[in-house]
Amino acid sequence: MEIGVTSFVETKPDIETGIVMSHAQRLREVVEEIVLADQVGLDVFGIGEHHREDYAASSPAIVLSAAASLTKRIRLTSAVTVLSSADPVRVFQDFAMLDGISNGRAEIIAGRGSFVESFPLFGYGLHDYDELFNENIELLMKIRSSEKVTWKGGHRPAIHNLGVYPRPVQSSLPIWIGSGGTQSSAVRAGLLGLPLMLAIIGGNPMNFAPLVELYKKAAARAGHDVSQLQVGSHSIGFVAEDTERAADIFFPSTQYGMNKLGKERGWSYYDRSSYDAARSFDGALYVGDPETVAQKIIHLRKHVGITRFMMYVPLSTMPHEQVLRAIELLGTEVAPRVREEIAKWEAEKE
Template identity: 70%
Template sequence: MELGISTFLETAKHPVTGQSTSHAERLRQAVEEIVLADQVGLDVYGIGEHHRPDYASSAPAVVLAAAAAMTKRIRLSSAVTVLSSDDPVRVYQSFSTLDGISNGRAEIMAGRGSFIESFPLFGYNLNDYDELFDEKLELLLKIRESEKVTWPGGHRPAIQNLGVYPRSVQDPLPVWIASGGSPESVARAGALGLPLALAIIGGMPERFAPLVDLYKKAAAQAGHDPATLPISTHSHGFISDTTEQAADLIYPSVQSQMNVLGRERGWPPYSRDSFDAARSLRGALYVGDPEFVAEKIVLLRRHLGVNRFFLHVDVSNIPHREILRTIELLGTKVAPIVRKEIARIEA
């Protein structure tokens, strides 16, 4: 069971203190977080691509590369790369370069993203939303499989027997498919024999069990062994010395973010009752002391059989010292409990 951190490198004002962080400072903080995560024994750190003023994460591979030479073991991933609005050649080159610097620790998590600002920014039509992802994923997989590439063209110009360099240390370079719960994307990942990453940010995580079953069924029907395909989940959370302290520290930030998203997407106002329900044992918020968060992760393993869990801790500009404390507790307290309990249950 792998445990890690995911982030969008938020820079928005804190809803209580009013403090904000510059993009440059948040980028430097991210490197510090990755180094700490490596030191406390976490397995992976992922950065999601965004192109909004309240995030500093438009170029995840660059940030991850800055920490690659300062770390030894931790895997370095996008979470996600918005492949639909990017060039698969450049995506491969960026992450194969990261793979070389880190000596084989880079990963790509490919998805459509949770926002659409990258489409007009890079000149893509939202009417081509699904077609863009399918075509560019096909090209990315072709690039990682072969040094020389021939591509007939489509939304991206044709390529005629040209090499793509540098080649990755890992062969092949890991590519995960990220899904927010769409059956179509889950089935596609299974049919392609690619690892699956599920974003679980609401409801009860066990409700995703039918999607896991669909993924495994699609993989088996395509001739892949489902037992060899990793499954990851990503959920928001926060760890402190006591559950009450964790809840009180993170609630204003979660409420602020949910209300911002709610105004954009037509959701009702977010309340403390909603927050408390989400952080209950069967909810999707992993907020609490190390023992409680570990219990929730073990329960997630039982329900979904996941191999990796990302804790997303960067919400509405939480003070950086609190993010570092969460990383420390996840690595030194939560991870040992989770691994010991899973070993006991599955022995």
């Protein structure tokens, strides 16, 4: 069971002062967060790609490369790379370089993107949303498997027996499929035999169990070894020494972020009752003391089949010291509990 952190490197206004920190400051902060995550024994850190004023990381590979030489063992991944509006050749090159700098710790989580700002920015039409992703994941996988590439699609210029360099340290650079929870994404990942990362950010996480089964059935149908497949969860959360303290600290920024995004997407108003319901044992928020958070992650592993849990923290802007403390507790208190319990459970099953 792998435990890690996801960040979108947000720069929304401070809840108390209204001050918006610079993109540069937030980028420097997130590098510190990655270094700490490595020091406290977490397995993976993911950076999301966005092209908006309130997010600082338009290129995950650059942020992760800044942390690569400062870390020793933590895996470094995008979360996600918006592959539909990206050049797969360039994506592969960027992450192959990250793989070299980190000595084999780079990964890619490729998604279609729940934000669409990158499409007009890079000259793509939303009417090609799915077709672009299907073509680009095909090309990305082909580049991964072969140094010399010949390929032709409908949106990108053809490639005729050209080499793509540098090559990564890993013999097969890990590529995950990121999904918001649609059946089509789960089936696509299964048919391709790629790991699946699910954004479990609302409702009851147990509702994702049928989706994981659908993913595994698609993989088996395509001839892939289901026992080797990984399934991850990207879930919002925060850890503090005491559950009520964690809840009180994390609520203001979470409410602000949810309602800001909710206005754009037509969601209902997010209040404290919504928040408290979501942080219950059956909810999708992983907020509390180390034992509370650990038990929720263990439940997710046992009943949904999640093999990698990534806590998205912070949501909106929080004091850097609070974020660092949450990462420290996730690594030193939550992760050991989860790993020990899951190891016992696996041994009992055998």
